[in-house]
Amino acid sequence: MNGExxxxxxxxxxxxxxxxLAEAENQFKKIIxxxxxxxxxxxxxxxxxxxxxxxxxxxxxxxxxxxRARGIPGSEIWLYPDTILPSKDPLLVAVSRSGSTTETIKxxxxxxxxFNLDPIVISCYPDSEMMLTTNYPFLATGATEKSxxxxxxxxxxxxxxxxxxxxxxxxxxxxxxxxxQLPNAFNILVKKYENxxxxxxxxxxxxxxxxxxxxxxxxxxxxxxxxxKEMSLSISEAFHFMEFRHGPMSMVADDTxxxxxxxxxxxxxxxxxxxxxxxxxxxxLVIAESAKDINADYxxxxxxxxxxxxxxxxxxxxxxLFAFYRAIEKGLNPDNPKNLSAFVELSD
Amino acid sequence: MNGExxxxxxxxxxxxxxxxLAEAENQFKKIIxxxxxxxxxxxxxxxxxxxxxxxxxxxxxxxxxxxRARGIPGSEIWLYPDTILPSKDPLLVAVSRSGSTTETIKxxxxxxxxFNLDPIVISCYPDSEMMLTTNYPFLATGATEKSxxxxxxxxxxxxxxxxxxxxxxxxxxxxxxxxxQLPNAFNILVKKYENxxxxxxxxxxxxxxxxxxxxxxxxxxxxxxxxxKEMSLSISEAFHFMEFRHGPMSMVADDTxxxxxxxxxxxxxxxxxxxxxxxxxxxxLVIAESAKDINADYxxxxxxxxxxxxxxxxxxxxxxLFAFYRAIEKGLNPDNPKNLSAFVELSD
Numbered sequence: 001m002n003g004e005x006x007x008x009x010x011x012x013x014x015x016x017x018x019x020x021l022a023e024a025e026n027q028f029k030k031i032i033x034x035x036x037x038x039x040x041x042x043x044x045x046x047x048x049x050x051x052x053x054x055x056x057x058x059x060x061x062x063x064x065x066x067x068r069a070r071g072i073p074g075s076e077i078w079l080y081p082d083t084i085l086p087s088k089d090p091l092l093v094a095v096s097r098s099g100s101t102t103e104t105i106k107x108x109x110x111x112x113x114x115f116n117l118d119p120i121v122i123s124c125y126p127d128s129e130m131m132l133t134t135n136y137p138f139l140a141t142g143a144t145e146k147s148x149x150x151x152x153x154x155x156x157x158x159x160x161x162x163x164x165x166x167x168x169x170x171x172x173x174x175x176x177x178x179x180x181q182l183p184n185a186f187n188i189l190v191k192k193y194e195n196x197x198x199x200x201x202x203x204x205x206x207x208x209x210x211x212x213x214x215x216x217x218x219x220x221x222x223x224x225x226x227x228x229k230e231m232s233l234s235i236s237e238a239f240h241f242m243e244f245r246h247g248p249m250s251m252v253a254d255d256t257x258x259x260x261x262x263x264x265x266x267x268x269x270x271x272x273x274x275x276x277x278x279x280x281x282x283x284x285l286v287i288a289e290s291a292k293d294i295n296a297d298y299x300x301x302x303x304x305x306x307x308x309x310x311x312x313x314x315x316x317x318x319x320x321l322f323a324f325y326r327a328i329e330k331g332l333n334p335d336n337p338k339n340l341s342a343f344v345e346l347s348d
Numbered sequence: 349m350n351g352e353x354x355x356x357x358x359x360x361x362x363x364x365x366x367x368x369l370a371e372a373e374n375q376f377k378k379i380i381x382x383x384x385x386x387x388x389x390x391x392x393x394x395x396x397x398x399x400x401x402x403x404x405x406x407x408x409x410x411x412x413x414x415x416r417a418r419g420i421p422g423s424e425i426w427l428y429p430d431t432i433l434p435s436k437d438p439l440l441v442a443v444s445r446s447g448s449t450t451e452t453i454k455x456x457x458x459x460x461x462x463f464n465l466d467p468i469v470i471s472c473y474p475d476s477e478m479m480l481t482t483n484y485p486f487l488a489t490g491a492t493e494k495s496x497x498x499x500x501x502x503x504x505x506x507x508x509x510x511x512x513x514x515x516x517x518x519x520x521x522x523x524x525x526x527x528x529q530l531p532n533a534f535n536i537l538v539k540k541y542e543n544x545x546x547x548x549x550x551x552x553x554x555x556x557x558x559x560x561x562x563x564x565x566x567x568x569x570x571x572x573x574x575x576x577k578e579m580s581l582s583i584s585e586a587f588h589f590m591e592f593r594h595g596p597m598s599m600v601a602d603d604t605x606x607x608x609x610x611x612x613x614x615x616x617x618x619x620x621x622x623x624x625x626x627x628x629x630x631x632x633l634v635i636a637e638s639a640k641d642i643n644a645d646y647x648x649x650x651x652x653x654x655x656x657x658x659x660x661x662x663x664x665x666x667x668x669l670f671a672f673y674r675a676i677e678k679g680l681n682p683d684n685p686k687n688l689s690a691f692v693e694l695s696d
């Protein structure tokens with residue numbers, strides 16, 4: 001069957017999250033002292049999906065901990081460190097499913113040479129090259145994948161960054177408890193929306209997909225854009241909500257589905273953008289904690305009761321399923337996207 | 349004639365740059381003390397084109413001055429300051445053609461309230477609302493525009509950020525002299541390439557345009573992407589060179605033109621990406637200082653002799669002309685893009 005592995009990996013995310021959380025406490029004990037050093041800032045890095053993970057993790061980290069944090073592609077740290085790295089010690093958090101991505105490994109080496117420090121490395125494979133570069137590895141357990149496109153690995157590693165964030169900055173047990181509620185919230189969500197998504201993916205008029213997200217959700221919008229591209233070979237883009245009005249919306253027409261990842265506090269301003277796009281002919285779909293006060297063509301309600309800063313992994317499953325079903329609809333195999341391989345190794 | 353104003357504004361960039369530079373020294377005297385304060389970092393901000401200007405200006409600034417610098421969309425500072433702003437005093441440099449963009453004005457107010465500081469404001473209009481928020485305005489003279497899509501205003505305001513960078517960090521007269529050489533280099537460039545670009549814009553097989561740039565050139569690649577979208581309503585995207593291999597390249601086929609904005613030092617690694625895309629069927633076009641050692645379908649050689657950190661404005665004119673001629677070819681009017689207005693004012 002086309003997409004057999006991808007489907008299992010998407011639908012098994014709740015289970016992966018539970019496994020990763022069960023192993024987190026023990027691993028955290030070995031890295032807590034390192035995490036709590038007085039860093040000048042935290043730089044998350046990765047490539048492709050894990051770069052987008054870095055963007056959303058950094059925004060969450062700074063907002064939750066009040067420590068400065070940024071997400072930067074591994075290749076940019078490797079090739080252009082002077083445009084990025086601060087003069088005083090930053091903490092590098094390198095994220096890679098395989099632990100073998102050449103650019104992220106090169107970024108780690110630039111970091112180690114410049115600052116004589118070890119990064120935190122988050123990965124799904126314990127013995128990979130990247131894990132061996134540091135004394136501070138942090139594993140997302142049970143999140144390895146057979147598919148090329150990252151789904152459960154992405155959400156599990158995002159969850160691990162949130163675990164580190166919560167445990168580094170707060171003694172409040174309620175935050176860890178909220179992380180533990182995510183698997184159950186996931187199960188409710190996919191049961192509720194899978195059939196609607198399947199139906200939506202058959203809609204032939206949608207030829208362009210735009211994912212909008214801001215603040216802590218911008219990186220998630222980018223990841224959803226990438227899933228749609230990789231699995232279904234559709235035209236898809238991601239922008240900050242307001243940025244979309246500064247030019248990119250020139251392309252909006254009847255063939256456009258705009259997907260908004262709403263933030264609780266700012267959704268009024270975000271919905272204004274979506275309503276304007278409806279006037280240009282677009283169809284709108286939103287993902288939000290609550291459907292209250294929302295006017296859109298499709299609404300996916302998370303209804304999680306979980307703090308916005310920890311709720312991130314729940315935005316993704318519906319959008320992963322959407323990309324998956326659209327690929328199936330087009331006769332493509334989402335397990336093996338065109339032109340791609342499971343990880344990118346550069347030759348010298 | 350379709351695109352009359354846009355054409356004049358693109359072709360008149362050399363003249364705009366000369367005018368802006370002629371007025372720079374006198375304006376700089378009034379803001380130098382402010383610029384040289386011990387800022388924790390420099391945050392460039394804008395919306396749409398000026399956000400992309402902020403990205404390329406920040407990378408240049410940090411690389412040249414060794415002061416930490418970032419580019420952030422105005423709306424993100426306004427709506428999500430806690431994900432971005434540091435605890436200690438940063439310098440905000442707000443860039444806006446009109447000086448009237450609501451989100452950037454709101455970002456300035458967030459900054460002023462939080463830090464009790466004035467930003468530097470770079471604009472083309474002296475008496476706009478934004479200019480009145482600060483004691484430190486910096487004007488790009490003779491760069492106002494009648495068209496919606498920014499061309500000479502973009503390059504002139506980028507030039508002004510480079511002027512501030514050079515004068516803040518270095519006493520070496522050679523850097524200012526290099527800025528003064530840009531108008532002449534511009535004139536040579538457009539004369540050399542306009543006919544080739546006109547010819548290239550008629551090529552019907554190109555349906556997708558991808559702009560790749562990294563480090564100091566990433567923001568320029570984004571701006572070129574936006575020009576192609578706004579003026580010619582074509583599918584266009586921008587990525588960091590290496591990031592493109594992590595998923596987005598799944599869409600590459602015979603209908604794809606990949607445009608690479610090469611960096612002198614890293615062009616070997618950047619060309620590897622382009623050559624791989626040729627194997628997937630893409631056509632490649634590069635812009636580089638020298639054609640030496642470069643293998644691509646089309647090569648635009650800058651041949652400027654100007655330091656890479658100051659050469660940025662020269663990457664744009666060819667790409668602006670390309671978007672312009674493609675719009676003309678499609679029967680569109682580049683002066684008035686679909687769905688857009690000259691600046692974005694939000695209602696409350």
